[in-house]
Amino acid sequence: MARILIASGLILLLAGCLIWLFPNALKYIGKLPGDFHYQSGNVSFYFPLTTGLLVSLLLTLLMRLLSR
Numbered sequence: 220m221a222r223i224l225i226a227s228g229l230i231l232l233l234a235g236c237l238i239w240l241f242p243n244a245l246k247y248i249g250k251l252p253g254d255f256h257y258q259s260g261n262v263s264f265y266f267p268l269t270t271g272l273l274v275s276l277l278l279t280l281l282m283r284l285l286s287r
Contacts, residue, residue, distance in 0.1 A: 226285055 238245065253269030 223282075223285065230281070 249267055249270050251267075251269040251273070253272075255264075255266040255268060257264040
């Protein structure tokens with residue numbers, strides 16, 4: 220459990236540093252085909268389906284690699 224927490228912390232730190240250094244590198248995240256956005260008057264609804272699936276896939280692969 221400790222290894223997973225430490226690895227997760229390091230990965231989050233690395234991701235944060237990369238986003239801070241290259242803010243425009245991930246500008247397409249959240250605007251992928253399949254991310255639903257509806258706006259009408261004062262009502263706005265956003266559901267990032269494709270982005271959520273990609274993040275889930277990446278995290279699943281990462282956890283499988285760390286568990287070996």
